[in-house]
Amino acid sequence: MKGYPFVRYAAALAAGIVLYGQWPSLIWIPAGAAVLGLGFFIGYFIRYRNQVVKPLAAVQGLGGLLLLLAAGWCLTYERTASNRPDNLLHLTDTLQAYTGVVTAQPEERAKTYRVELAIRQGRWQTGSNSDHPATAWHPLSGRVIVYIDKAIGQIPRYGELWLVNGSPRSIDPPLNPGEFDYKRYLHYRNIYHQQYLRPFQRQLIGYDPPSRITTWATSINRLADAIITRQVGNRAEYSIVNAMILGVRDDLDPALYRAYSAAGAVHILSVSGLHVGILFTVLTYLLSFLIRRPRGKLIMAVVQLIILWFYALVTGLSPPVLRSAGMFSMLIVANALGRQQQLLNTMGASAFFILCFDPYALFSAGFQLSNLAVAGIGSWQSTLSQALTFRYRFLNKLWELTAVALVAQLITFPLGVFYFHQFPTYFLLANPAVMGLSFLLLPLAMATLALGWVPYLNDLLGWLLQKTAWLLNWVVVQTGTLPGAVWDGLWLSAGGMLLTYAVILGAVALVLTRQREYAWATCLAAFLLGVLIVWDEYEQRHQQTLAVHFLPHRTAVSLTAGHKSLLLTDLDTSDTRSYDFYLKNTFGQWGIGQLSLLDLRQSGDSALADSPIRTFYRHRDYMLCVWQGKTIMLVNKLNRYTHWRLPAVVDYCIIRRNALQHWDDLKGRIVARHIIFDDSNKTPLTDRLLAEADQRGFVCYSVRQMGAYVAELK
Template sequence: MRGYPFFRYVAALLIGIVLAEAWPTVSPYWAAGFGLGCLGLYLFRLRRNERKTIKPLDLVQGFALLGLMAALGWGLLYAHTPAHRPDNLLNVPNPPDAYEAVITNLPETRAKTIKVELALRRGRWNDGDSAGYRPLTGRVVAYLDKGDSLAPTATPRYGDVWLVLHPPRLADPPLNPAEFDYRRFLSRRGIYHQQYLRPWQRRVIGYDPPSRLTALAYRVNAWADSLLTQKIGSRAEYGVVNAMFLGTRDDLDPVQYETYAAAGAVHILSVSGMHIGILFIVLSGLLTWLAPGQGNRWWVIGLKLSVLWFYALTTGLSAPVLRSAVMFTYLLLAGGFNRSQSLMNTLGASAFFVLVYDPYAAFSVGFQLSYLSILGIGAWAPQFIKLWRPQTRVANWLWEISMVAVAAQLVALPVSLYYFHAFPVYFLLANPAVALLSTLLVPLAVATVALGWVPVLGDGLGWLLRQVAWLLNAAVDWVGHLPGATFDGFWPSALAVGLMYLLIGLAGMVVLTRHRRYVRLLAGAAVVLALLTVHDVQQQATQRRLVVHYQPRKTTVSLTAGRQTQLLTDADWETNPRLYDFYLKNALDSWGVRQVQTGSLLADTIATLPPYRHTPDVSLLVWEGRSLLLVNRLASYRRWQLPAVVDYVVLRRNALRDWHQLQQRVVARHLIFDGSNAMERVDSLLKTKPPTLASRVHSVRHSGAFVAEW
């Protein structure tokens, strides 16, 4: 590690960033004091060692420098957190009635909405003496109806200044177990609020892009998009090219995306460092053939940098491409100045400067997977390739590209399982075709955009690009539809991920040193991971859990015993399976559920639940010794009363208008408002206390899913 100083600096910087994110309430003055202490100790030891003729290896001096880097990471994250600003929207007592903001992203088109990000400039409050506009900072994610357009000029664009006549609200937390934490995701981008805007709630009052360079990049991106649309034509091929080259998935079919995921090729559908790496390799090979021995000449370096940064510009200067462009720029400049080049140190240096610029990049999945994959390729691929030397050129190429894929997957696998919970079985089968066709597609896309204006040449390049995209789709589709293409249901804990990386590191030390000590440590770590897995499996086998899930305008109750779950719901999964995938699948997978049975709340009886009884007013069941009552309506002309205390009462579809409606009917240990109730009615009911009706009242819309475990 002594030859890779930036690796040590990045590790220390990451420690400081992670600690600052884990303990946001700790005063930054502690980190500042620690950093100053480390700096003083480092300078003291440095000055003392300079007086010696033979400079010793001073561990205290080294750890002091690493401590300084950790303190720097803490301070950088604190400085990059907008919530610490007193004029941030998060810190004002009341949200403004109206505010002025500018669009800071390329508007994203969804199935039914358009998503924009707004940077606030000032807000207006109608609160007496202090009424009027005051300076205000913060960012808001706003969603518009896809058909929302006040005029042709009102189509959202980067740099538009809006007057928004509606207060924003805090971003929603995850409301179901294991649901993606969108609030945390936004907060790591400095966004804490969101809102849904109607046409009359916004007004375009000017155009003032925050960055002229970004505005230029978005214009180039739009121009490239229109050119590729014209040259490619067919939607399936255009969708893949658009995703790979421009970073936009608007035209990508959901089934097509799932096929790429099953084949282990979904990573190529996101603009990333891999694409700029492909472009760099192809460009270097082409220039080596055209100008042999001129690789470190400044005109060659300038040409490479021009092409790489032109590609970055066409992607709208997306963050993953910028990270890789910086890394390859560093690599090219080092070659130009005749400095020794180390992939590992270059990787560490680029990560260091990226984290200094944006410390929250450390929590980006793309950042983690990109650097881990390159780390695996640099550390393991050469060793794997040496294991076998095929006799033919084609076999040798297939072997090398497969070993590169294995090295990349090996190091990124624990993080990939942690975030995506699935493993593509046939990724080695798809990888040669994906690697070859991607290597052709990215340079062809660059050439088509750069030379598309040439009448005959542009049409020829567009035709070739379409054919390559078709071949890529066909290869991935074949692999993705093989039986058992994906193993899913992986939900490793953070501790398990750490143990996996410990195993990978120890395995590497065994290969490098052949020392028995590392073999024993490897075996011990494997035993610990196996015991942790057995413990999790045992817990899943004995679990008993009743959950009232949140689902908009729907009722969903899950009853989980061991690895089986019974769902009681009024949702129609067959007509809209995305509801199940979005609100329930993660929870059931994280519990290790292997069998799911669905029962309709409208049925008189459910075969798998003999104690279940349904009437127009209520539905009652007893499961695992717990009683559950679902209240469908409370009619004054039909009086009913339960003689015993009920464990859980679920109030549905605005059945309750006043707490007195439940008096003389039921007493419950828990009263639960599900997602089928109007939020305004629940708000008004929660303001008053139910008179001796329940020991606890819970609203899934306000507090998330109700979970009872025993």
């Protein structure tokens, strides 16, 4: 780290950000770090105050890093919207209406537009006199994710000022084990509320964009979209170009997206530092003839900067592109000034300034993966690529691309599994072709946008762009359909991820240095990782779990024994999106290797053909089964016209489909030790029944309010 000062600076700043994220109320952390850091500095200057040339000292550097740590904590506090007293989060009265401005380019969904609003004013009732409350407009801050019906017609624009009736609600935490934490993801973007709007709840009252630069960027983005639509045409190729160039994935077919994921090329579909790096590499190659001319480096730098920042504008100033454009701009300026280029130090400088502007970028998976990939490539790629040489230049170039893919995949593998729980088996087969075609597609797309006004040439460029996108799709789809293309269902805990990194880094250091200490460290990390894996396997093999999952407006009950699970559900098998978002991670975390489905919509015993349940009875109003010595009952209907009753005590009674309207309906019918409401019941009805149960002095459970119900049956 001696030659990479900005790596140290960024690490110290990141440490302060992490400490704030863990302990935001402990003000003594930055205060203590600042006092200690200043103490080191003052002590250093007192000790060497009489010397003209002061030596470098470790205590001085440690003092500076402690000051940066304190600065990271304070920056994060200052950039956290919930710390503002006028934030919507602190409002205790019921918000009746608010005004807000569209602060990001809206996204198009199947039935709605997803819009991000920044609140400016709110209206609510104030005053202690409840008979004559005062209603007035007050300054209010906060950001809200709004979903509005497409019936409004035209997609909203950045900068529109809205008057919205109603009150946003807090974003729900994850309600199933292992489910993606959408609340935390939005929290890192300082968004704490969301609202679903009918068209009549929103009124357009003006146009006041917060940033003229962003307005310009969104206009360029829309113009670029129109050009690509005209020149490419075909939906499959258009959606890929749109995703790679503009960052818009609204038209991307889900099957095609899964094929890219299976081929290990899904990163191509999100505008990121990779795209900026490809453009930088291509521009450096195309403009290399300028280096030998007078002021050629300066001209080359200016052209590169113009094109890179034009691409940033085309993407609508996407945050990942902004981060990478900043890093490559530093490389370009350093090269133009004849300064020595150190990729790791440049990466550290880029990360440092990004975190100064947006501390919460540290918790972004994209930020973490891109910086890890750059760090790995900068440290190891050269050594790996030089380990093999070929007689033919083409093979050498192909090996260099393969070495980049190997290093990037190796260094990001644990973090990728931690976040996405899968690994592409054939990434080495697909990545060289994908990277090569991307090196062709991105410059072609930029040329199509820049020369779209030139007759005939625009048609030629559009045709080439469409064929390149078609070939890219073909390569990816063919790779994704190979047997065993995706190693799915992987699960790493935070501890397992850190131990995996310890093994990887220790092994690489051992190969590069041949020092015995790294061998011992690698063996120790591998041993601890093995113990963790064996313990997890032991717990999963002996697990016996009943779970009532949260599934919006549906029933999902799982019976798990070891690595096998039976899911009782009324979810349509074609609705893979709901399963993937709400349930897939749960079964992955539990290590389920065999998942069977029992469709609650089917009648008769045909649905039980492959079921592990042996004691089972189904009635049109309820379903009763015995599993692992526990009696489980799913109630579909309870009313005055049905007079059935169960002359026994059940262990778990699951109420579904609004079957229970009043608690008295259970008298003389069912006695249950545990009563659970799934989300197929209407929320107002469940809330009323829970309140009545609390008044009567007995306990019941709602997955909508409390999250998935999980019972260990050991």
